Amino acid sequence: MKLPSGLAPRKVIPVLITLGIFLIVAIAASLFGSSLVDRITTVMFVNVIMVLGLQIFMGNSGLLSFAHVGFMGIGAYASALFSLPPDQKLMSLPDLYTPFQDLQLGFLPAVFAAAAVAAIFAAIVGFPLMRLADTAAAIASFALLVIVHVVLSQWTAMTNGPRTLFGLLKYTDMWTAAIWAFIIIVVAFVFKESSLGMKLRASRDNVHAANAVGIDVIKTRWIAFVISAFICGMAGAMWAHFITSFQPGAFYMSMTFIVLTMLIVGGPQTVSGTALGVLIITVVSESLRQMENTLGMNANFPFDTVGMTEILLAIVLILVLAFRPGGLVEKTELGAGWAKRRGRLRRQTQPETTDESLAGTE
Amino acid sequence: MNDILQFIINALSLGSLYALFALGLIMVFGILRLVNFAYGELIMVAGYTWYILQGTFIPLVGLLISAVVAAGLASVLTERVAFRPVRSNSMNAMLITSFAVSTLLQNMALVFVSPRPRAVDVPTWFHTSLNVGGLRIGVSNLIIIAISGLTLLALMLLMQRTRLGLTLRAASDDFRMLQLLGVRANQVIATAFLISGLLAGVAGFLWIGRIGSVSPTVGMAPLLVALIAIVVGGMSSLSGAIAGGFFMGALTIALQLILPQDLLAFRDAVIFAVVILVLVVRPQGLIKGRFATERIG
Amino acid sequence: MTLLTVQNLHARYGAITALKGIDLRVEEGELVALVGANGAGKTTTLAAIAGAHRSYTGTVMLEGTRIDNKSSPEIARRGIALVPEDRGIFPSLTVDENLQLGSYLQHRKDQVAAQRDRIFERFPILSQRANQGAGTLSGGEQQQLAIARAMLTQPRLLMLDEPSLGLSPTLVDRMFEVVQELHAEGVTILLVEQNVTRALDIADRAYLLTTGELTAQGTPEEIRASIDIESAYLGGL
Secondary structure: OOOOHHHOHHHHHHHHHHHHHHHHHHHHHHHHOOHHHHHHHHHHHHHHHHHHHHHHHHHHHOOOOOOHHHHHHHHHHHHHHHHOOHHHHHHHOOOOOHHHHOOOOOHHHHHHHHHHHHHHHHHHHHHHHOOOOHHHHHHHHHHHHHHHHHHHHHOHHHHOOOOOEOOOOOOOOHHHHHHHHHHHHHHHHHHHHOHHHHHHHHHHHOHHHHHHOOOOHHHHHHHHHHHHHHHHHHHHHHHHHHHOOEOHHHHOHHHHHHHHHHHHHHOOOOHHHHHHHHHHHHHHHHHHHHHHHHHHHOOOOOOOOOOHHHHHHHHHHHHHHHHOOOOOOOOOOOOHHHHHHHHHHHHHHOHHHOHHHHHHHO | OHHHHHHHHHHHHHHHHHHHHHHHHHHHHHHHOOOOOOHHHHHHHHHHHHHHHOOOOOOHHHHHHHHHHHHHHHHHHHHHHHHHHHOOOOHHHHHHHHHHHHHHHHHHHHHHOOOOOEEOOOOHHHHOEEEEOOEEEEHHHHHHHHHHHHHHHHHHHHHHHOHHHHHHHHHHHOHHHHHHOOOOHHHHHHHHHHHHHHHHHHHHHHHHHHHOEEOOOOOHHHHHHHHHHHHHOOOOOHHHHHHHHHHHHHHHHHHHHHOOHHHHOOHHHHHHHHHHHHHHHOOOOOOOOOOOOOOOO | OOOEEEEEEEEEEOOEEEEEEEEEEEOOOOEEEEEEOOOOOHHHHHHHHHOOOOOEEEEEEEOOEEOOOOOHHHHHHOOEEEEOOOOOOOOOOEHHHHHHHHOOOOOOHHHHHHHHHHHHHHOHHHHHOOOOEHHHOOHHHHHHHHHHHHHHOOOOEEEEEOOOOOOOHHHHHHHHHHHHHHHHOOOEEEEEEOOHHHHHHHOOEEEEEEOOEEEEEEOHHHHHHHHHHHHHHHOOO
């Protein structure tokens, strides 16, 4: 039997390894049973979705985007509009336009509708942006983040303005987040190996060569941008239904910093690296947060402690950029190198049992 | 007539401040093609220097000088510690580094000072106004125009009349060639960061005097203004940045007069939409100049 | 002692190998031509020697001192000047300011003034245009400015990358005259040219570079002979 090339061991093993790691984390967290661990793990899985959403665009295209946390915010607010019960809307969003007042979808439809809103927005604004190169693209995406932030914090009728939007139902639990994170991990791997992902990676490595072999670079980037905005919108919606009350400030600079840190430390060019980055940064920052709290209790400590975690994370990020700019898992997915070496070894010792020759006998 | 004069003075005052912000940002961009997201935090450093040193024996002018020097040193320090090790890596690495430096400095202010805004002692005469033939002119506006004007003049002299200015201009033309003539990259870049920091210090001191307090996020608004100004100015020349700064100053004052209150809230969104539009449709800037996306050096 | 020695120079751009082991030397006072077709690696060789292209392996020595791990400013300070293919003039600076940057490393004002006088004698057009923006100069004038600026650095070795590129026939003649004059004055020159015939006419020695490898070296006559043989096989250079 001939395996489709997409199912070659060096492609499948990294997916299994990544899923395995996170499955173990999920099981361990549910066995541990503390509400703090449960909360941290749930947020981590939402972040896996968010950061992989960003990786699909940034990792494969090589373009820097600051805008994706904005898509996350759009997803969060849109899902609130779609899912808040009508009587709750009267309290949370008193000035809401009439057509939205009676709108109420279930959890999953609301999540997907919200993700679609983020994707449609990205499709409209993204088309001109994909023409820009390097610095101009980065500045434009930054401008986009500011625009989304201003609109979220000023469109009082739809978002309750800069004040907290409250009253969302808590739908997301740890296993919901985990299962969606597993699905997105697979999606990110499949995207990377798809023809679209390959074209995008070709344009990242050499945009002129990609153009020369007939790849429509702008269109390819644009499709990836829309897909990744959809996933980030989903992450926002899931996050919103876990936290249940939030402000526009949640989707701005500090969130962008955390998301970028996870992506860069893990390794933006690899899916397993990115996912691992989320895990590592979650562990590091939550441990630091605990130390922060302990120190904060200590009356003798002369400084405020809130902010120390960010200071250390920023230092870690700068060190990684300076000394390992590709991230922890730079180019070869976790386990792929091992699978490749093993495959080569097997072919060398038993040439007659390679996939190709077996396929010929059937 | 008086309204027009009033508008001109307000626009000149805000515009000259914005021009300084933009100049500080383009100074580094011109040479490294790096948009330094940590630029706003240099303004914050100037503000906190003022806050910490006020109430001592140091007079106001001394506070100004200290704040400017502190911002300049902070800028050089960030270059040495964070940007230099990353310089040979990709453009994205540099941009993200500057974002990380920004977060680092903001949170240091959070930890070592306070998350809440701290008032600076602005002398009361700063917010009075003079009556000149029926025209009320704010002292703050006059001082801002005077100091910014002098700083602009000093910078122009430095850039046009000195050997240092010559190397900086050459570096933004073709950094690789400048190195082939024996000019050391590290020196040029460190100097650009120093000047950028000094400009942030002067403008930041005036800015913080204008709003009366300093907080960890005080640099955000000036950074955004400077970013828009340099994009509008074409991202290639100092004169473009200055023009962009004055344009932004005039636009801000004009929109405050024209836009109704509920739309004013969306002003920044509109302005940033214009930024994206400029980048896409007219990358050479609204005013003049050329745009270089390649980074050299 | 040999002024410049290059041994076993390998260079690559990403996955593409540009140079596959180049050995060459330039003696004090020589005019050495490095000729070859477009894409043979001539520019890469010069860029590697000048430290502008850093991803290479091999040895580069100036008077027996290794300079192959040095950055381009350090190499320039040791006396190697490169006039790049694109001329590298600073377009937003005036002609005069461009020349000032040539004298960047010289600290004695009287010497700088004397050198400038000599440069203006050789390139009178530059003195007429001294206060004009360098970006407004014609191609030939820009080439003169680039060479003049390189000469102001007082180089031990002057490397010229395609000085005749994009110039009209009369200007090409003038450019080769200038190179010959500089050589006659004792300037050591490493000249890269696509215009093989003209380069061989003025060179003391030459190297022929073909897709990253040296395929011939020796006197201009020997190179001409080997080119004839090669073109007999390959149908022209």
